[in-house]
Amino acid sequence: MPQLKFNRFAVLLVLIASILFSSFFSSLAYAFDISDFNGPKMTDLYYVVMRDADAQTMAITSGKLDVLGDIFRAVDVERLEKSGLVDLSMAANFHGFFLTFNTRKFPFDQKVLRQAASQVMDRTNWTRDLFSGYAEAAYGFIPEISPYYDADSKALPYDVEAARKLLSDAGWTWSAAGRLTAPDGKETPHVKILCPPSSVAATSTEIALLAADGLSKLGMSAEAQPMDFQTMLARVDERDFDACTNAWTMSRDPDLLYAFYHSSWRDIKGAYNLSGIADEELDKALLSLRNAPSEAEAREAALLSQRLLSDLVPVVPIYSRYSVAAIRKDWDGVYANDRVTSDNLYTLLSMTPKGAAAGETRPIYWNLPEEVRTLNPLVSGTAYDWTVLGSIYDSLISVNPETFEDMPWLAESWSIETGVNGSILTFTLRAQLKWQDGFPLTVDDVKYSLEFLKDNQVPRYFDSVSDMERVETDARGRTVKVYMSNTSYWHLHNIGGMIILPKHILEKVPDWRSWQPTNAPHKAADGSDMTELIGTGPFIFKESRVGEYVRMTRNPFYMLFSSGE
Amino acid sequence: MILRRLGGAVAVLLIVVALNFFLFRVMPGDPLSGMMDPKLSAEAKEKIRGMWGLDKPLSEQFFIYVGQMATFNFGMSMTTQRPVWDELKGRVPNTVALLLPALLLSAMLGIYLGVKAAVARGSLTEKLVIWSGAVSFSVPSFFVQIVLLMCFAYTVPIFPLRGSSSIPPPTGFAAILDYLWHLSLPLISLVALSFGGWALYIRNMMVKTLGEDYILMAVARGLPRARVVWNHAFRSILPPVLTMLLLSLPGVVSGAVLTETVFSLNGAGSLLLEAVNSHNYPVAQAAFYIMALLTVLCNLLADLLCALVDPRVRLGGEQA
Numbered sequence: 001m002p003q004l005k006f007n008r009f010a011v012l013l014v015l016i017a018s019i020l021f022s023s024f025f026s027s028l029a030y031a032f033d034i035s036d037f038n039g040p041k042m043t044d045l046y047y048v049v050m051r052d053a054d055a056q057t058m059a060i061t062s063g064k065l066d067v068l069g070d071i072f073r074a075v076d077v078e079r080l081e082k083s084g085l086v087d088l089s090m091a092a093n094f095h096g097f098f099l100t101f102n103t104r105k106f107p108f109d110q111k112v113l114r115q116a117a118s119q120v121m122d123r124t125n126w127t128r129d130l131f132s133g134y135a136e137a138a139y140g141f142i143p144e145i146s147p148y149y150d151a152d153s154k155a156l157p158y159d160v161e162a163a164r165k166l167l168s169d170a171g172w173t174w175s176a177a178g179r180l181t182a183p184d185g186k187e188t189p190h191v192k193i194l195c196p197p198s199s200v201a202a203t204s205t206e207i208a209l210l211a212a213d214g215l216s217k218l219g220m221s222a223e224a225q226p227m228d229f230q231t232m233l234a235r236v237d238e239r240d241f242d243a244c245t246n247a248w249t250m251s252r253d254p255d256l257l258y259a260f261y262h263s264s265w266r267d268i269k270g271a272y273n274l275s276g277i278a279d280e281e282l283d284k285a286l287l288s289l290r291n292a293p294s295e296a297e298a299r300e301a302a303l304l305s306q307r308l309l310s311d312l313v314p315v316v317p318i319y320s321r322y323s324v325a326a327i328r329k330d331w332d333g334v335y336a337n338d339r340v341t342s343d344n345l346y347t348l349l350s351m352t353p354k355g356a357a358a359g360e361t362r363p364i365y366w367n368l369p370e371e372v373r374t375l376n377p378l379v380s381g382t383a384y385d386w387t388v389l390g391s392i393y394d395s396l397i398s399v400n401p402e403t404f405e406d407m408p409w410l411a412e413s414w415s416i417e418t419g420v421n422g423s424i425l426t427f428t429l430r431a432q433l434k435w436q437d438g439f440p441l442t443v444d445d446v447k448y449s450l451e452f453l454k455d456n457q458v459p460r461y462f463d464s465v466s467d468m469e470r471v472e473t474d475a476r477g478r479t480v481k482v483y484m485s486n487t488s489y490w491h492l493h494n495i496g497g498m499i500i501l502p503k504h505i506l507e508k509v510p511d512w513r514s515w516q517p518t519n520a521p522h523k524a525a526d527g528s529d530m531t532e533l534i535g536t537g538p539f540i541f542k543e544s545r546v547g548e549y550v551r552m553t554r555n556p557f558y559m560l561f562s563s564g565e
Numbered sequence: 566m567i568l569r570r571l572g573g574a575v576a577v578l579l580i581v582v583a584l585n586f587f588l589f590r591v592m593p594g595d596p597l598s599g600m601m602d603p604k605l606s607a608e609a610k611e612k613i614r615g616m617w618g619l620d621k622p623l624s625e626q627f628f629i630y631v632g633q634m635a636t637f638n639f640g641m642s643m644t645t646q647r648p649v650w651d652e653l654k655g656r657v658p659n660t661v662a663l664l665l666p667a668l669l670l671s672a673m674l675g676i677y678l679g680v681k682a683a684v685a686r687g688s689l690t691e692k693l694v695i696w697s698g699a700v701s702f703s704v705p706s707f708f709v710q711i712v713l714l715m716c717f718a719y720t721v722p723i724f725p726l727r728g729s730s731s732i733p734p735p736t737g738f739a740a741i742l743d744y745l746w747h748l749s750l751p752l753i754s755l756v757a758l759s760f761g762g763w764a765l766y767i768r769n770m771m772v773k774t775l776g777e778d779y780i781l782m783a784v785a786r787g788l789p790r791a792r793v794v795w796n797h798a799f800r801s802i803l804p805p806v807l808t809m810l811l812l813s814l815p816g817v818v819s820g821a822v823l824t825e826t827v828f829s830l831n832g833a834g835s836l837l838l839e840a841v842n843s844h845n846y847p848v849a850q851a852a853f854y855i856m857a858l859l860t861v862l863c864n865l866l867a868d869l870l871c872a873l874v875d876p877r878v879r880l881g882g883e884q885a
C-alpha cells in the first residue's frame with residue numbers, strides 16, 4: 001500500500017508540474033500586452049449556475065460548460081486531466097490560511113512562546129499530505145505573489161529542537177510532568193484551538209489537530225476544538241479564544257496589514273486584528289505603510305512591517321491554496337500564466353472556437369458555482385455576484401495580470417501628488433468612452449459616482465472614499481482630480497480600483513439599498529430596451545433566471561472592441 | 566370541539582412564532598457582520614443597524630416582527646435587499662413542483678408494495694419489497710443521486726445534467742415539456758429514495774392488521790380477497806397513513822438541500838440553509854413561520870380526515 005500511495009502522489013506531482021510548466025511557458029510565449037486584446041469576439045455569454053463539483057466536472061467534459069474555475073478537489077483535477085478534453089491552468093493566489101494566537105492573554109502574550117510555536121508547525125509536510133500538492137506551505141504574512149512580499153521575512157522553518165532551545169534560553173522550563181513553565185514559574189494552561197467542524201472544513205480541522213500536536217511537542221497541553229462556524233466567529237469576535245484557525249483572501253496591496261495588526265483595531269468587536277497584537281514599533285511601521293506618500297515609501301514600510309511581524313509572530317502562516325481552472329480544448333485565445341488561471345477577463349475577451357471562420361460565434365457557457373444574490377453593485381458582496389458584475393463594470397485603473405502593477409483602464413494616465421495636507425489624485429480618461437447604452441462616459445460620471453458613494457456612506461465602498469474631500473473636473477472634460485484629506489499611496493488603488501457608475505442612471509435611483517437594476521427598464525441612446533444595469537464592460541446584462549443562468553451579450557461600445565476586426 | 570382544536574393550533578403557532586424570534590437572537594453571530602466593514606465609523610455602523618431595525622429594544626423588535634408575521638409582510642432580505650416574498654416566490658414553486666409529486670408517488674408506490682408484501686408473506690415478492698425497501702431507506706441520497714446523474718445524464722445522456730430549464734429555454738408548450746424533462750431525474754431519485762420507508766411501514770402495519778380476528782372473519786365469510794385487503798385491512802390503517810402523509814407536506818416547502826445541490830435546482834432548501842447560516846433573519850423567520858403554519862394546518866386537516874375515514878374516531882376523542 002505505501003508503494004501505491006507513493007505512486008499516486010508521484011502521478012499528482014507530475015500532473016501539477018505539467019500544469020504549472022504549461023502555465024509558465026504560455027505566459028512566456030504570450031507576454032501580456034493589452035493592445036493584443038480586441039474583443040469580446042463572441043456575442044453571447046451564459047453564466048450557468050451549477051453547484052455540485054461532480055456535476056460541474058461532468059458538464060465540462062460533456063460540452064455543457066466551456067469554462068470552469070475554482071476547482072478545489074484534487075480528484076476533479078485528475079479526472080479532468082485524464083479526460084483529455086480540457087486545458088487546465090493552475091496559479092498561486094491571494095488565499096492565506098493562518099493559525100492565530102490570542103496575544104491578549106497568557107500564554108500567547110509571550111513573544112518567545114509564539115516564536116517557538118511557529119517552529120513546531122510542520123506546514124511543509126502538512127500541506128503536502130493534506131492537499132496533494134494543490135497548495136503551498138506559507139511562511140510570509142502577505143501572499144507570495146504580491147509585489148510587496150518580503151522573501152527575507154519568512155517565518156522560521158520546522159525545527160522542534162531549535163524551538164525548545166529558544167524557550168530554554170529564554171528561561172522557560174519544564175515541570176516533572178513535562179509541562180512547559182514560564183520563567184516566572186507560571187505553568188502553561190491547557191489551550192484550545194478553535195476551528196470549524198470537519199463536516200464544513202475538513203482540512204481546517206485537521207490542521208488544528210496537527211497544530212495542537214505541534215504545541216504538545218513544546219510541552220504544552222493543547223487540543224483542537226471544532227465548532228459551528230458562526231459560533232467560532234462569534235467567539236473570535238468576542239476575543240474569547242486561545243488560538244484559532246482562519247483563512248483570508250488578501251490582495252496585491254499590503255495595506256491590509258494595518259487592519260490585521262495595528263493596535264487601534266485590537267479591541268473593536270468584529271475588527272480584523274484577531275490576534276490583538278499591540279507593538280509600538282509595529283504600529284509605527286503600519287501607520288507609515290497606510291499613509292505612505294509614495295510607492296517607494298509604501299514598499300519600504302511594507303518590508304519593515306513584515307520583518308517586525310516575523311519577529312512578533314501574532315499568527316503562523318500555514319498554507320496558501322492554488323487556483324485551478326479548466327477550459328475546453330475546443331477554444332482558442334485562452335490567456336493564463338503562473339499567477340492567473342484561465343478563467344479571467346482576457347480569456348473572455350479573446351476566446352474563439354477552434355477552427356471557426358472569422359466572425360463566427362457561439363455562446364460561451366461559464367460556470368457560476370452559486371447563484372447571484374443580487375446584481376445591485378452598491379450592495380452585492382459575494383464573489384459570484386462580482387463574477388457577473390465584473391464583466392459589466394470597469395474601474396479607472398486595472399492590474400497587470402503578469403506583474404500585478406497598475407495598468408491603464410478607463411483612465412489612460414494618472415498621477416498622485418502628496419503634501420502635508422493630503423493627496424491629489426489626477427486621472428485622465430480615455431477618449432470616446434461610452435456606456436453600454438450608447439451614452440458617452442464623461443468626467444461628470446466619475447465625479448457623481450465617487451460623490452454618491454461617499455455621500456450615501458455605501459458600506460461596501462465607504463472605507464475607500466471616506467477620506468475623500470472633493471472631486472473636481474476640468475473644463476476640457478477628460479481630467480478628474482480627487483482631493484483626499486490625508487496622504488496615502490493606497491488612495492490611488494482605492495479610488496482607481498472603484499467601479500464607475502453612470503450618472504444618468506444613478507441620479508434616477510430612489511433608494512440605492514433596494515435598487516434592483518435588472519428589473520428597472522431603461523431606454524438606450526438608440527431607443528432600444530435595456531435595464532438599468534449599465535456599465536462600460538465587455539458584456540451587457542440581458543436576462544437572469546434565478547438559479548439557472550445569467551445571459552449577457554457583447555457590448556458593441558466596449559473600449560477594447562473593434563467591430564472592424 | 567373543532568374550536569378547541571383550533572385554539573390549540575393557534576397556541577402552538579404563537580409559541581413557534583416566539584421561539585422563531587428569540588432562537589435567532591440567541592444564536593451566536595451578528596447578522597450584519599457580512600455587510601458591515603469593521604472599519605466603518607460608529608455612526609455609520611449605527612446607521613446600518615438602524616436600517617434593519619436592530620437598534621430598537623428587543624421588545625419593540627418582537628412586536629414589529631409579530632405584526633409582520635400576522636400580515637404576511639416579511640420585509641426585505643438582508644443579503645439581497647429584495648422583498649422576502651419575492652425570494653420565496655422564486656424558490657418555493659420549484660420545490661413544490663418537485664417534492665409534492667415525489668411525496669405522492671413515493672407514498673403510492675410504497676403503499677402498493679407494502680400491501681403486496683404483507684399479503685404475500687414469505688414469498689419472493691415480500692423478500693424483494695423488504696430488500697428494496699431497506700436499500701431505498703438506508704442508502705445516502707447524495708450518493709444515489711450522483712450515480713443516477715452519472716449514469717443517465719452523462720454516460721447515457723437521456724436526462725439533463727442540471728437545472729430546471731434548458732439554456733436557452735424553449736418557449737410555449739415546449740417549455741413545459743422541457744421543465745418536466747429537467748425534473749424527471751430528480752423526481753425519480755427522490756421516489757427511489759423515499760418509497761422504501763413507506764413500503765416497510767405499510768407492510769408492518771398490514772401484517773399486523775391481516776392477522777386480526779375481524780379480517781379472518783371477513784375471509785371466512787368468503788369476501789373477495791381484494792375487498793378484504795383494501796376495504797377492510799387497509800382502511801383500518803388509513804388514519805396513521807393519512808397523518809404521516811399530511812405531516813410530510815410541510816417538508817415539501819422546506820426543500821431538499823442535497824437534491825437541489827446535486828441537480829443545481831433553485832429551491833427553497835438552499836435558501837433556508839443560506840438564510841440560517843448568514844443570520845438573514847427576515848428570510849429565515851418567514852420560511853420557518855410558513856413551515857410552522859403548514860404543519861399546524863396539516864395536523865388539523867389530518868384530524869379532520871381521520872374522523873372522516875374512520876367512523877370510530879370522533880373529533881371529541883370519543884371511541885364509538
